[in-house]
Amino acid sequence: MTPHQPSQGLTRPLPMPVRPYEDETTRSYIRRINTANALHHGELMKVLKRARRPWVYSLSVWMETQPDTLVLAMPQLGKHRSEPAFRQKLVGRPIRTTHSPACHRCTLTRDAGPYIEIYTTHERVICPDHSLWIGEGIAGFTDQFTVHACPEITTAWHHHKNLITRHGHSQVRRAFHIASVINWSWYDQFQHFTAAMDIYDTLAGEHPRQANSKALLAAALYPSIVTLTAVIAHPIGWRTPARPVPTFSSNGSATKSPTDGNHREPSTPCDTGWKPTGHPDSADPTRFSRANPND
Structure with missing residues (x-):
């Protein structure tokens, strides 16, 4: 199929509509639209940059999809819309600034192709x-x-x-x-x-x-x-305050040290400023003994 390019003022639906994927990036969605409609790479992006209205309206016309549907799938498209009722639909969604490929098995089962770039969060x-x-x-x-x-x-x-x-x-x-x-x-x-x-x-x-x-x-x-x-x-x-460190007198009886609750005596090598510098097992805190199940 020979690629063709859209007209400068494209205001009609494209032949092959593409359904948006949840949390998909705009770049990934436009790439899939280009592929499905055999357009030259970057042609749709040029049209969007020349347009004087938000991208979500042009995409909704090309895909015959409501703008609300696109924004719910791709929240970054809603940044340029100021309607309170529209923004209310995005309240509570976590902030997403990083992106990564979606599970390719999930995308294939939804007929979206093997590669889709989505916005993600630290727990995904x-x-x-x-x-x-x-x-x-x-x-x-x-x-x-x-x-x-x-x-x-x-x-x-x-x-x-x-x-x-x-x-x-x-x-x-x-x-x-x-x-x-x-x-x-x-x-x-x-x-x-x-x-x-x-x-x-x-x-x-x-x-x-x-x-x-x-x-x-x-x-x-x-x-x-x-x-x-x-x-x-x-x-x-x-928030838990440190307990006073007990001291021992000459007769062996324990007494509390005259310090306030915010003072804590060094009790481990790390408290004294010790930093591991070598690779021996004895100096490597990441190498625990397998004999102790509590390590």
């Missing part, structure tokens, strides 16, 4: 219907892999969702970011993380082509990140 790391990893490290639909062999990842995802219900989306988002930075920093320093290595080995055995990918490592670290997120997001952990 696996597809609950197909157990595919769609989180960090995924650049295309060929990078997605199943996590059936590691139920710890699915359990961590349910824990992640429960944390959002309990503490709120914004608080958990900040805690998840901090936990991600800490876990990735520790891994980058030691190139080892005992709590995640078993998961990584299992995933690498199931998907040998993904063995050296960042997505596989991100999936292996995810349970540890969620565990630390739960600690950081809990408000009680930040």
Whole structure:
């Protein structure tokens, strides 16, 4: 089929309508419209940029779809509409600034093709219907892999969702970011993380082509990140005052030290400013003893 280009003032529906996908980016949606109607790449974008009205109106005419339907599927299109009744429909939706490929099995079952770019949030790391990893490290639909062999990842995802219900989306988002930075920093320093290595080995055995990918490592670290997120997001952990440190007299009796409740004596090497610098097991806090189930 020979590509053709739309007229400069296109105001009629296109031959092949394309249904929008939930949370799809505008760029992805326009790309699918171009492909379905055999248009030259970038021609629709040129028409939209020349138009003097918001894009949602032009797209609704081309696809014979109500503007409300497009905005509910692609909230970024509603930024230029000021009607209170229209914006009310978007109240409560989490802020989404990052995008990644959607689960390709979900898009294929909806006749949308194998690749759709969607806006995502920090908890959307696996597809609950197909157990595919769609989180960090995924650049295309060929990078997605199943996590059936590691139920710890699915359990961590349910824990992640429960944390959002309990503490709120914004608080958990900040805690998840901090936990991600800490876990990735520790891994980058030691190139080892005992709590995640078993998961990584299992995933690498199931998907040998993904063995050296960042997505596989991100999936292996995810349970540890969620565990630390739960600690950081809990408000009680930040408000509990430290207890006075007892001191021992010469006769062996314990007495409270004359300090206020906000003072805490160093009790661990980390409290004294100790920072790991080497790779030996004795100095590596990420290498825990397997003999102790509480590690």
